[in-house]
Amino acid sequence: MSSVRNFIASNKDRFLEELMDLLRIPSVSADPAFKQDVHRAADFVKSQLEKSGVDKAEICSTEGYPIVYAEKIIDEDAPTVLIYGHYDVQPADPYELWDSPPFEPVIKNTNIHPEGAIFARGSADDKGQFYMHIKALETLTSLNQLSCNVKFMIEGEEEVGSENLDRFVRANKDKLKADVVLISDTSMISLEHPSVTVGLRGLTYLQVEVTGPNRDLHSGTYGGAVANPINILCKMIASLQDADNRITIPGFYDKVEAYDQSYRDELNKAPFDESDYRKKLDIKSTWGEKGYTTIERVGIRPTLDVNGIWGGYIGEGAKTVLPSKAFAKISMRLVPQQDHKEIARLFEQHFISLAPESVKVKVTPHHGGEPAVVPTDSPGYFAAEAAIEEVFGKSAIPTREGGSIPITSLFQQELNLDPILMGFGLDTDAIHSPNEHYGVKNYLMGIETIALFFNQFKQQFTKANG
Amino acid sequence: MSSVRNFIASNKDRFLEELMDLLRIPSVSADPAFKQDVHRAADFVKSQLEKSGVDKAEICSTEGYPIVYAEKIIDEDAPTVLIYGHYDVQPADPYELWDSPPFEPVIKNTNIHPEGAIFARGSADDKGQFYMHIKALETLTSLNQLSCNVKFMIEGEEEVGSENLDRFVRANKDKLKADVVLISDTSMISLEHPSVTVGLRGLTYLQVEVTGPNRDLHSGTYGGAVANPINILCKMIASLQDADNRITIPGFYDKVEAYDQSYRDELNKAPFDESDYRKKLDIKSTWGEKGYTTIERVGIRPTLDVNGIWGGYIGEGAKTVLPSKAFAKISMRLVPQQDHKEIARLFEQHFISLAPESVKVKVTPHHGGEPAVVPTDSPGYFAAEAAIEEVFGKSAIPTREGGSIPITSLFQQELNLDPILMGFGLDTDAIHSPNEHYGVKNYLMGIETIALFFNQFKQQFTKANG
Numbered sequence: 051m052s053s054v055r056n057f058i059a060s061n062k063d064r065f066l067e068e069l070m071d072l073l074r075i076p077s078v079s080a081d082p083a084f085k086q087d088v089h090r091a092a093d094f095v096k097s098q099l100e101k102s103g104v105d106k107a108e109i110c111s112t113e114g115y116p117i118v119y120a121e122k123i124i125d126e127d128a129p130t131v132l133i134y135g136h137y138d139v140q141p142a143d144p145y146e147l148w149d150s151p152p153f154e155p156v157i158k159n160t161n162i163h164p165e166g167a168i169f170a171r172g173s174a175d176d177k178g179q180f181y182m183h184i185k186a187l188e189t190l191t192s193l194n195q196l197s198c199n200v201k202f203m204i205e206g207e208e209e210v211g212s213e214n215l216d217r218f219v220r221a222n223k224d225k226l227k228a229d230v231v232l233i234s235d236t237s238m239i240s241l242e243h244p245s246v247t248v249g250l251r252g253l254t255y256l257q258v259e260v261t262g263p264n265r266d267l268h269s270g271t272y273g274g275a276v277a278n279p280i281n282i283l284c285k286m287i288a289s290l291q292d293a294d295n296r297i298t299i300p301g302f303y304d305k306v307e308a309y310d311q312s313y314r315d316e317l318n319k320a321p322f323d324e325s326d327y328r329k330k331l332d333i334k335s336t337w338g339e340k341g342y343t344t345i346e347r348v349g350i351r352p353t354l355d356v357n358g359i360w361g362g363y364i365g366e367g368a369k370t371v372l373p374s375k376a377f378a379k380i381s382m383r384l385v386p387q388q389d390h391k392e393i394a395r396l397f398e399q400h401f402i403s404l405a406p407e408s409v410k411v412k413v414t415p416h417h418g419g420e421p422a423v424v425p426t427d428s429p430g431y432f433a434a435e436a437a438i439e440e441v442f443g444k445s446a447i448p449t450r451e452g453g454s455i456p457i458t459s460l461f462q463q464e465l466n467l468d469p470i471l472m473g474f475g476l477d478t479d480a481i482h483s484p485n486e487h488y489g490v491k492n493y494l495m496g497i498e499t500i501a502l503f504f505n506q507f508k509q510q511f512t513k514a515n516g
Numbered sequence: 517m518s519s520v521r522n523f524i525a526s527n528k529d530r531f532l533e534e535l536m537d538l539l540r541i542p543s544v545s546a547d548p549a550f551k552q553d554v555h556r557a558a559d560f561v562k563s564q565l566e567k568s569g570v571d572k573a574e575i576c577s578t579e580g581y582p583i584v585y586a587e588k589i590i591d592e593d594a595p596t597v598l599i600y601g602h603y604d605v606q607p608a609d610p611y612e613l614w615d616s617p618p619f620e621p622v623i624k625n626t627n628i629h630p631e632g633a634i635f636a637r638g639s640a641d642d643k644g645q646f647y648m649h650i651k652a653l654e655t656l657t658s659l660n661q662l663s664c665n666v667k668f669m670i671e672g673e674e675e676v677g678s679e680n681l682d683r684f685v686r687a688n689k690d691k692l693k694a695d696v697v698l699i700s701d702t703s704m705i706s707l708e709h710p711s712v713t714v715g716l717r718g719l720t721y722l723q724v725e726v727t728g729p730n731r732d733l734h735s736g737t738y739g740g741a742v743a744n745p746i747n748i749l750c751k752m753i754a755s756l757q758d759a760d761n762r763i764t765i766p767g768f769y770d771k772v773e774a775y776d777q778s779y780r781d782e783l784n785k786a787p788f789d790e791s792d793y794r795k796k797l798d799i800k801s802t803w804g805e806k807g808y809t810t811i812e813r814v815g816i817r818p819t820l821d822v823n824g825i826w827g828g829y830i831g832e833g834a835k836t837v838l839p840s841k842a843f844a845k846i847s848m849r850l851v852p853q854q855d856h857k858e859i860a861r862l863f864e865q866h867f868i869s870l871a872p873e874s875v876k877v878k879v880t881p882h883h884g885g886e887p888a889v890v891p892t893d894s895p896g897y898f899a900a901e902a903a904i905e906e907v908f909g910k911s912a913i914p915t916r917e918g919g920s921i922p923i924t925s926l927f928q929q930e931l932n933l934d935p936i937l938m939g940f941g942l943d944t945d946a947i948h949s950p951n952e953h954y955g956v957k958n959y960l961m962g963i964e965t966i967a968l969f970f971n972q973f974k975q976q977f978t979k980a981n982g
Contacts, residue, residue, distance in 0.1 A: 141829070237737070262799065264797055270717060271918050274918065275810045277799065278822060280823075337743035337874040354747075355740075359750070359825055362823050363609075368675075369606055371823050372823070453734060453737050482733070485731075
């Protein structure tokens with residue numbers, strides 16, 4: 051057993067305990083009620099970085115939640131890996147659907163994780179994943195085996211749009227100077243089929259509000275004569291996708307790349323069992339844009355989902371109200387070349403045009419992010435391949451993932467760095483859902499892989515740059 | 517001034533105070549949290565009936581909320597008026613849209629009510645209206661002028677479907693024996709244009725639930741490949757009405773009467789200012805079934821309204837969830853000959869047929885009621901006409917109202933009595949909405965009109981029956 055693997059095995063319980071302490075802090079960035087907790091999580095991360103061997107760690111204030119920055123510079127001439135992660139988490143509601151409280155982590159065995167998984171909000175997204183990097187650093191510094199410089203940038207607003215990170219990166223280009231960005235905030239196919247994400251979708255997220263009459267009305271007295279904003283909103287939303295599930299917003303597909311069949315064939319070679327997928331979700335059939343496979347639908351095609359809808363009486367029993375207002379949160383996943391701000395504009399223009407004059411419509415953009423594609427011929431990618439091969443005994447499969455990490459394109463544009471998206475989660479981890487969890491084995495193998503990446507990167511970088 | 521009007525004027529303050537005491541009891545039948553309050557309202561009504569001169573008053577238990585029964589029998593041979601009303605109220609939420617707390621009644625002047633209106637949940641629907649009957653009885657017994665027998669049946673489940681009233685009426689036909697049912701739970705056009713309701717729409721109210729995947733999913737990882745129950749629900753709801761706003765449920769219109777043009781012309785003669793209507797609701801245009809006027813749309817045509825919709829993340833900020841479930845409450849107003857149970861069946865059948873196999877659909881009928889038409893040539897109708905003429909100095913206009921009082925058809929079928937729907941509310945009273953109110957003048961003129969009705973009914977009944 052290598053010294054790295056040995057060190058991780060010897061410290062396994064403590065590595066898990068520390069992560070569970072972090073998971074106990076309900077750092078929900080979307081809800082102001084958790085403000086103190088979000089700050090507490092930042093302090094905890096800083097203090098854990100300090101204990102793990104960095105030269106310095108600091109809390110960088112922003113107009114929102116702080117960014118935790120830390121660095122370990124072993125040699126000015128050695129290549130530098132910049133780690134990105136986020137210590138904030140998604141809201142945990144609906145709480146009643148959790149089998150154990152979301153902020154009281156417990157380890158339970160499951161079919162997919164016979165060696166246990168940590169159940170808690172943020173366990174996979176992203177606390178359990180970025181914390182691996184801190185433990186990988188500790189492992190290498192303890193063993194005196196670190197061969198590259200490492201910088202950490204862990205933010206607290208990823209789940210709400212990373213607006214202040216954007217400003218921070220633009221203002222601190224020197225401080226963040228590095229040769230690669232390494233991010234673990236994605237999933238792999240499985241422990242048997244390790245993969246590296248090489249494409250991510252972008253995101254445009256908006257809220258819409260439809261107003262009918264100026265007050266709630268009695269649906270008996272007014273029903274049939276006054277536009278009901280819920281009925282109208284449903285009609286408007288329904289018309290956003292046609293019978294083939296193509297999005298009807300004019301111009302929406304203008305920049306979407308039509309991949310040739312050989313590329314699509316390659317993509318569809320990734321191990322994927324559709325009947326197992328359906329079974330796990332308890333659905334009779336998948337659903338999406340006509341003419342594409344499930345892998346293509348989440349990988350190379352844009353989408354439109356209503357993430358929330360509300361209006362009228364939603365309590366127990368019956369209330370015969372014709373409400374004044376109806377609301378929806380709508381997001382679109384974007385593919386390379388689609389510009390999230392342009393799509394927001396196209397959406398707004400089209401959505402407003404759908405409304406009959408009997409109602410008023412307001413569209414409020416929430417946040418967005420650009421899609422990303424990662425080249426597979428960089429020193430960083432080679433390092434990831436080599437590290438995965440060594441730990442998993444198998445070649446990494448390059449995959450395109452449906453989710454978005456909006457800041458990846460920020461790194462490309464502002465720092466001129468291609469991010470390496472080496473995540474260790476699984477699609478079944480239930481991120482953003484009740485009972486989120488993260489495999490113990492994924493956590494430990496992740497730490498090992500990241501430690502090996504640090505050293506592999508030095509080699510690959512030197513090879514490429516002579 | 518007549519002795520009746522004089523008595524009411526002298527007791528005005530007390531009559532208002534008593535009503536406000538009743539309005540302070542939050543008797544929301546739809547929400548179990550208010551259970552004790554609903555019972556308290558029943559007790560209050562019983563005790564007020566006792567103080568107002570009835571021979572006996574009783575709380576009749578049911579499987580749900582009790583029915584308050586009372587009677588004043590002056591002469592076994594005199595005709596009998598049965599009063600129906602309800603002491604339960606609609607839920608008051610959204611509370612934040614009330615200018616004053618819904619269960620702390622206050623009298624404020626408004627443009628429409630320069631002599632004041634009582635603002636409170638239930639002020640118009642129906643506490644303020646049924647309480648007029650108790651005060652009308654008190655007026656006549658105090659003046660020793662009552663010339664007919666009066667029975668009261670005041671229930672506590674009107675807002676949730678009157679299920680137990682149904683059983684109560686079937687089981688107590690002797691006790692409830694009467695010559696007319698008088699109900700004040702509707703509105704009139706205005707104090708300047710007094711009217712009597714001669715048609716009411718029926719109601720079918722259902723809740724629908726659409727289930728996609730078995731848990732909330734991340735919309736990035738799964739979006740585009742798994743049916744989103746909100747998107748699907750919107751499509752299903754949208755398809756329930758066509759471009760002409762006709763309802764698309766097969767068989768829905770089969771029993772709907774197509775009135776001839778002369779009937780429609782007559783209906784459209786009722787005073788109605790569409791531009792004023794739009795202005796009061798702050799809408800640019802009305803909206804409804806093609807080919808019909810606003811008066812026809814609420815009077816003689818059936819409708820379909822979504823009364824509530826919810827699903828996914830509805831909190832602050834953004835959550836990129838592809839939810840497991842989406843829900844809606846949907847109701848249809850029905851016109852004569854449409855059977856509410858048949859319509860519920862047709863809806864359920866059709867709605868389920870709309871669902872793609874990627875989702876599961878559940879339809880739960882809530883409650884319903886049959887439409888009603890009231891003849892205008894009965895002693896009861898003549899008595900209402902005469903009483904209104906005397907108090908308002910104007911002829912009553914017969915109108916068809918969009919709302920439903922499901923129990924009217926119960927009285928027709930089980931007691932063989934045509935109800936007289938003599939309400940004194942206004943359409944602007946905001947029933948079922950925040951800031952519900954009831955005009956002080958409407959209340960006082962209503963008491964006077966009802967008192968005169970009692971005596972007019974004796975005359976008209978005697979005339980008709982020799």
